Amino acid sequence: MARARRATAVVPAGTEDGPRPVGRPRDAALDEAIILATRRRLVLDGYSRMTIRDIAADAEVGRPTLYRRWGTKFELVVDALDYGFRKQHSMFEMDLDELAPREALVEVVRRLDPTYFNPDAMVLMGTFAGEAVHTPELLGILREHAVEPRVRLVESVLTRLQDRGAARDDIDKHTIATMCFGSYLAAFFRGESDLDIAEAVVSVLWPAIGKKPARRRTTVDRQR
Numbered sequence: 001m002a003r004a005r006r007a008t009a010v011v012p013a014g015t016e017d018g019p020r021p022v023g024r025p026r027d028a029a030l031d032e033a034i035i036l037a038t039r040r041r042l043v044l045d046g047y048s049r050m051t052i053r054d055i056a057a058d059a060e061v062g063r064p065t066l067y068r069r070w071g072t073k074f075e076l077v078v079d080a081l082d083y084g085f086r087k088q089h090s091m092f093e094m095d096l097d098e099l100a101p102r103e104a105l106v107e108v109v110r111r112l113d114p115t116y117f118n119p120d121a122m123v124l125m126g127t128f129a130g131e132a133v134h135t136p137e138l139l140g141i142l143r144e145h146a147v148e149p150r151v152r153l154v155e156s157v158l159t160r161l162q163d164r165g166a167a168r169d170d171i172d173k174h175t176i177a178t179m180c181f182g183s184y185l186a187a188f189f190r191g192e193s194d195l196d197i198a199e200a201v202v203s204v205l206w207p208a209i210g211k212k213p214a215r216r217r218t219t220v221d222r223q224r
Contacts, residue, residue: 027126043120112154
């Protein structure tokens with residue numbers, strides 16, 4: 001009797017990871033539709049109330065399709081957050097060479113705004129703060145990927161301004177960065193517009209941050 005032939009997976013040329021599972025490749029457009037539906041449900045319902053059923057319906061897919069990609073709601077939300085963080089990555093790249101020192105600080109404070117890229121960011125932050133007791137991992141992800149990078153961005157810009165001799169050497173960069181970021185949260189909870197926050201905050205802080213240029217000695221000074 002002839003031996004049965006063993007089925008082997010075909011490995012595409014140029015790959016080095018060995019045989020791949022046989023099956024239909026994932027549809028990137030479908031994945032994105034599910035991710036966007038998840039982000040919308042986070043805003044509308046919050047983490048606790050959102051359901052896989054509603055997400056699948058919004059994305060126009062069946063629940064089995066969704067579960068083949070993500071095993072739990074938490075895993076799906078983590079990927080939905082990562083999607084947003086990757087979209088914001090360019091925000092943390094700044095070229096200060098053509099900006100005056102004060103203008104550079106205004107620009108970096110402007111990028112602290114949680115809604116700089118995502119108009120729903122404040123609502124999402126409130127959602128995760130509300131989950132701090134039941135799902136603290138979500139708040140941890142927010143801190144690591146959305147809060148700390150913004151604080152570090154301000155600190156790094158202040159350091160570069162110090163290197164340029166434009167900012168005082170004795171400033172508390174961490175506290176300044178925290179105050180700048182907190183101004184957006186305060187404006188949100190007070191129901192105030194955040195359009196002029198960057199300029200308003202720097203107007204208050206710059207006199208204490210900026211290094212005054214050394215006064216040139218005049219002829220009269222040298223004769224004293």
